[in-house]
Amino acid sequence: MSLHELQRRFAASVAGQHESTDLDARGMRVYANNYRGQLIATLRDTYAKTRLWLGDDDFDLAAGRYVDANAPSSWTLDAYGLGFPEMLEADYADDPDIGELAWLDGALRRAFGTRDAEAIGPEELVADDWERVAFVFVPSVRFRHLRSNAVAIWSALANEVMPPAAICPDDGRGVRVWRRDLSPQFASMDAGECACLDLALAGATFGEICELLSRPYPSLRVAAEAGRLLRSWVSDGLIETLRQE
Amino acid sequence: MPVQSPPAFHGFGLGLRVPHYADFIATQQPVDFVEVISENFMVDGGRPLDIIERVRERYRVALHGVSMNLGSVDEVDSGYLRRLRALARRVDPLWISDHVSWTGIDGFNSHDLLPLPYTEEALDALVANVSIAQDVLGRALVLENPSTYIAFADSMMTEAAFLSALCERTGCYLLLDVNNIYVSATNHGRHTDDWLQGLPLERVRQVHLAGHSQGRDMLIDTHDAPVPDPVWDLYAKFASRLGQVATMIERDDHIPPLGVLLAEVQHAREIAASSARRAA
Numbered sequence: 001m002s003l004h005e006l007q008r009r010f011a012a013s014v015a016g017q018h019e020s021t022d023l024d025a026r027g028m029r030v031y032a033n034n035y036r037g038q039l040i041a042t043l044r045d046t047y048a049k050t051r052l053w054l055g056d057d058d059f060d061l062a063a064g065r066y067v068d069a070n071a072p073s074s075w076t077l078d079a080y081g082l083g084f085p086e087m088l089e090a091d092y093a094d095d096p097d098i099g100e101l102a103w104l105d106g107a108l109r110r111a112f113g114t115r116d117a118e119a120i121g122p123e124e125l126v127a128d129d130w131e132r133v134a135f136v137f138v139p140s141v142r143f144r145h146l147r148s149n150a151v152a153i154w155s156a157l158a159n160e161v162m163p164p165a166a167i168c169p170d171d172g173r174g175v176r177v178w179r180r181d182l183s184p185q186f187a188s189m190d191a192g193e194c195a196c197l198d199l200a201l202a203g204a205t206f207g208e209i210c211e212l213l214s215r216p217y218p219s220l221r222v223a224a225e226a227g228r229l230l231r232s233w234v235s236d237g238l239i240e241t242l243r244q245e
Numbered sequence: 246m247p248v249q250s251p252p253a254f255h256g257f258g259l260g261l262r263v264p265h266y267a268d269f270i271a272t273q274q275p276v277d278f279v280e281v282i283s284e285n286f287m288v289d290g291g292r293p294l295d296i297i298e299r300v301r302e303r304y305r306v307a308l309h310g311v312s313m314n315l316g317s318v319d320e321v322d323s324g325y326l327r328r329l330r331a332l333a334r335r336v337d338p339l340w341i342s343d344h345v346s347w348t349g350i351d352g353f354n355s356h357d358l359l360p361l362p363y364t365e366e367a368l369d370a371l372v373a374n375v376s377i378a379q380d381v382l383g384r385a386l387v388l389e390n391p392s393t394y395i396a397f398a399d400s401m402m403t404e405a406a407f408l409s410a411l412c413e414r415t416g417c418y419l420l421l422d423v424n425n426i427y428v429s430a431t432n433h434g435r436h437t438d439d440w441l442q443g444l445p446l447e448r449v450r451q452v453h454l455a456g457h458s459q460g461r462d463m464l465i466d467t468h469d470a471p472v473p474d475p476v477w478d479l480y481a482k483f484a485s486r487l488g489q490v491a492t493m494i495e496r497d498d499h500i501p502p503l504g505v506l507l508a509e510v511q512h513a514r515e516i517a518a519s520s521a522r523r524a525a
Contacts, residue, residue, distance in 0.1 A: 001399070003366045004318045007350045007359075014355050026462040027395030027432075034357045072354045075312040075325045076284055080356075113288030139289075182292040 015071050039067045042077045043084060046109050049157045050088070050102040062088060078113065082106065097166035100150035104186060107177040111140040111184040119180075119237035125230065131207035132245045135200050137238055140179040143189070143197050151175050151188050180237040187236065192216060196229055205245050206230070249384040251340035251418055251450045254278070254305070257514050258493040261300065265503050270299045274503070276510060278339060280451075280493055283310040286336075287328040294335070301336055307387075307451065307491065308338040309420075312354070313378060315388070316347035316361045321374040326381040333382060339491070340450060342387040342420045345371065345408065362397035363407040368414075375415040387450050389420035392428040392457075392466030404429070405443040412448045419445070421487075422453035422495075423480045425466060432463040437479055446486055454480060454513055455495040469498035472509055477516065484517045485524035492517065 001009075001022075012018035013028050014035045020028065043063040044051055051059040066087055072080045085106055089099030117138040127133045147170045156163035172191030177184065189197065196209050204212075206226065213222045233239055256277025261269060268274065279300060286297045300306065310329065313321060333341060346358035361367045379386055390408060402410070408419060421444075430440040454477075456470030472494065484492075494509045 003362070003364070003370055004350075006362065006397075006399075007318055007347060010359060011350050011353050011355060014357070014359070015353065024395050027393075030394040030460060030463065030465060031355075031357060031359065035355050038356050072356060073349075073352050075314070075322055075348075075354060076287070077356055078288075111291075113291045113293055116290035116294075179291060182295055 016068070036064075036067055038077075039072065039080060040064065043067075043081050046081050047084060047102050047105045049105050049154050050098065052157050053101055053153060053163070054098060062091060065091075078109075095148075095166065096146075096168060097148035097150045097153060100144075100146050100148050101154055103144055104150060104154050104175060104177070107142045107144075108184040108186065111142070111177055111179040114140040114179060117240045120234060120239055120241060122231065122234055124242070125234060127206075127242055127244065129244065131205065131210075133206045134203055134243045134245050135206075135233075135239050136241045136243055137201060138178060138240045140184070141176065141201065141238055142178070143174055143176040143194065143201070145172065145174045145194055151186065154186075176238075178236070178238055185236070192225070193229055196226075197233075248379045248416060250416075251385060251387055253489040254339055254450070254491050255489040256305075256491050257510050257517075258304075258307075258491060259506055259510055260309070260493060260495040260497070262496065262500050264500050265506075266296055266300070268503050269303065270296070273303055275507060276304065278305040278307060278491055278493070280307040280309045280342075280495070283308040283329055283332060283341070284312050287325075287332050297332075297336060306336050306338050308333060308336060308341045310341065310343040311358065312348055312356070313343040313374075314348040314354075315343060315374045315378065316345065316359075316367065316371045317350050317374070318370050319350055321377050323381070326378055330382055333384075340387045340418070341382060341384060342389060342451065344389045344391055345411065346391045358391050360391060360393040360395055360397070361407075363400040363402045363404060364397075365401065368407060368410055371411060372414045375411070375417055379415065379417065385416050385418055387418045387420045389422050389453065390425050390429075392422070392425040392432075392464075394432055394463055394465075396433050403440075403443065405441060409443060409445045412445055417448075418450040419448045420451040420453060421446075421449045421490075422455065424453065424455040424457055424468075424472070424476045424495075427476050427479055428457050428464045428466050441483065446483070447488075449487055449490055452480070452487065452490055452492040453495045454492065454509070455497075467498060468495055471505075472512075477512070480513070481516045481520060485520035 009020045013020040014031050040063045066084050085099050085102035088102050092098040119138055147168050149167050153163045174189045174194035175186055177186045199209055210222050210226045213225050217225050258276045258278035261279040261281050286293045344358050349355055426440050430437045454472045455468045456472050457464050458467045492513050494506050
């Protein structure tokens with residue numbers, strides 16, 4: 001048997017896709033257990049709050065289903081499990097808190113090692129033509145809409161206090177995640193901020209963001225509301241630079 | 246690119262793991278070097294790079310990888326090598342090590358150190374990848390003997406002969422994991438003396454000392470327990486023959502308080518000193 005064929009069969013056996021009859025079963029059991037154990041341990045580590053929320057048994061069943069369906073391809077285990085929140089959302093469609101909690105776990109983990117970037121301070125919020133200013137966010141910024149109170153549940157679990165019961169206000173709120181200096185952060189957002197951040201991350205200008213805000217707010221309040229959002233993004237360290245379009 | 250040999254470095258160290266980062270950064274610990282897992286620091290930014298730079302301010306660092314996939318029929322991943330080279334430029338390590346094993350093929354990565362048959366074909370594949378890696382990294386690699394749970398009927402040479410040929414053909418050096426020798430020899434029903442026979446000890450630049458556990462059918466290289474007596478005994482047996490090498494304790498799981506591991510480092514020092522006195 002060629003080395004290529006041997007390694008192909010060995011890998012399939014390790015991943016549980018094919019039982020090789022020409023390799024010693026006792027030894028292959030060790031490699032298969034190592035493989036599965038390592039991947040489940042990685043999911044437990046990355047999605048630690050989700051595991052607390054689901055309980056060990058249900059979490060491990062879900063992790064096992066994920067491992068069965070998703071063989072790793074990257075050299076880094078940091079890349080393993082990126083699709084786990086999505087799988088949980090599908091598996092627990094009536095309990096959006098579970099998938100959303102996993103998304104928050106995963107986003108905070110990914111923020112940990114993203115490229116360093118210095119955020120601008122309030123004194124750098126200067127532009128000749130605000131209408132045409134767009135924003136470059138620090139690379140760790142991620143956001144998503146939420147249907148549940150997953151942020152409150154995550155915070156309670158992190159603080160080791162009794163988490164609230166899961167509810168689904170489904171009111172358009174969301175959460176943003178980023179890294180400030182060395183520490184991953186997150187913050188809840190109301191529906192308006194979600195829509196504005198979504199637009200800004202897609203490259204919209206300040207003028208276009210104001211236009212979006214003119215729908216829920218009377219014209220006199222649009223500038224004040226846009227300014228409030230912008231100041232909060234800057235004071236939280238979300239913006240790397242301003243870009244004149 | 247010219248390939249640089251690892252320095253002759255004699256000292257005793259510890260594999261640095263997350264629970265002990267703060268201890269190592271805050272205070273000078275009684276070690277001559279630390280070894281870190283390369284992949285944990287091959288990131289774009291953030292805390293991992295801050296940690297490695299602060300560790301480097303106090304200690305010599307060896308970079309130890311688990312994902313170079315050198316024994317695969319696939320060519321070694323150039324993106325991986327570029328990231329490792331960037332880390333090496335940042336850290337200026339004593340050396341870069343990885344394993345005589347493979348981790349994946351055809352886009353699959355097992356994240357485990359899988360065994361090679363000791364054949365000319367496997368040696369050719371390994372030599373080709375080690376040569377590429379050494380060219381990109383600009384330095385000779387230090388490669389570790391694996392723990393194995395399977396032996397291949399196709400193997401035409403002993404592990405020692407395979408490692409010897411690898412060193413000869415690539416100019417690489419060896420990281421001798423004493424626990425792995427014990428685990429592999431025991432699992433395959435061999436005596437450790439036979440396992441060591443023909444190993445080019447003059448190529449060894451580093452020694453790992455670790456623990457294992459008893460699985461259902463064989464010993465498992467779990468690195469989750471203190472170094473056991475048979476591994477200490479084996480180390481004592483040939484420590485004097487190794488000359489100037491770096492020796493360290495490697496614990497990856499069930500990590501105890503730092504003092505417990507430092508006591509094991511001290512025990513390794515005492516064994517090495519005693520072996521040297523006996524040899525003198």
